[in-house]
C-alpha cells in the first residue's frame with residue numbers, strides 16, 4: 455500500500471519543528487529516519503496532514519558528552535552512536551545492545567531519538583535507556599522539560615510526550631567506575647525484534663535488571679547484590695510480576711522462562727565485568 459497524501463516540510467531547528475507541532479498537534483508527525491513511520495503510513499495506520507523532516511538538521515545532529523551524560527540529538531542516527539569511538543568505554547551497555555538492533559541498513563537511517571519516541575516495547579534502545587536511568591529532553595513552543603526514562607514509556611507505542619512536543623535529545627548516563635553491564639536477547643532470527651531482551655547494570659550496591667519485549671513497555675527492577683539460587687529466585691519473582699504478553703509466536707510461559715534464563719546470563723555478565731572503583 456501507499457501512504458495517504460501528506461504535506462512535507464523540512465525543519466532545521468527544534469524551534470521550527472516545535473512551531474509546526476504547536477500549530478497542528480497530532481496532525482503533524484516528525485519524520486526522523488522513517489524506518490518505523492513509513493511502515494505505519496504505508497499501512498495507513500496513521501494519516502497525518504504533514505510530515506516534519508528533521509533528518510537533515512545539523513543543529514539536531516549533535517552528539518556530545520555533557521557532564522556525566524552523553525547527549526544524543528534528535529537527528530543522530532543509531533549508526534552514528536554505534537560507531538562513536540570509545541562507546542564501549544563510555545556506554546558499554548549500548549555497545550552490547552546495538553548488534554541486536556535489526557541490520558546496519560536500518561541503523562544507518564533510524565535515529566536514537568526516533569526509537570525512543572516510537573516506544574516499541576521490544577526495541578533495544580528504550581530498554582537500555584531505562585536500565586541506565588537516562589532521560590528524554592522534550593521541546594515545545596511552550597518551553598523545554600526533561601522526563602526520566604522510567605516515567606516516559608507509558609504503554610505499547612505510548613509515551614509521556616505530548617502532541618506538541620519534539621524529542622529534542624536523549625541523554626544516557628556515562629558508565630561510572632565500579633559498574634558492570636550485561637545484555638542478552640532472544641529473537642526468532644538475528645535482527646528481528648526481541649521476544650525477550652534483558653539489560654543488567656551492576657555496581658557495588660545493587661543490580662538493576664530491565665526487561666524488554668515481554669510487557670507493553672520496558673520494565674526495570676532494582677535487586678540487591680545476589681548470586682546463586684537467591685538470584686534465580688529473584689528473577690523468577692520478577693518474571694511472575696510482569697504483565698507478560700501471550701502471543702501465538704511466543705507464549706507467556708516462554709517469555710517468563712526467557713526472563714529467568716536471559717536475566718541470569720545478563721546479571722552474571724554485569725556482576726563479573728564490574729570495573730574496579
Ligand SMILES: Cc1cc2nc3c(=O)[nH]c(=O)nc-3n(C[C@H](O)[C@H](O)[C@H](O)COP(=O)(O)OP(=O)(O)OC[C@H]3O[C@@H](n4cnc5c(N)ncnc54)[C@H](O)[C@@H]3O)c2cc1C
Pocket residue numbers: 483484485486487488489490491492528554555556557560563564565566567568569571572574576577578579619620621622645646647648
Ligand atoms: C525491517 C526493520 C527491522 C527493525 N528491527 C528493529 C529491531 O530489531 N530493534 C529496534 O529497536 N528497532 C527496529 N526497527 C526500528 C528502527 O530501529 C527504527 O529506526 C526506529 O524504531 C525509529 O527510528 P526512526 O528514526 O526511523 O523514526 P521514524 O520512523 O522517523 O519515527 C518513528 C515514530 O517516532 C516519531 N518520532 C521520531 N523522531 C521523533 C522526535 N525527535 N520527536 C518526536 N517524535 C518523533 C515519528 O513521528 C513516528 O511516530 C526496525 C525497523 C525495520 C524497518
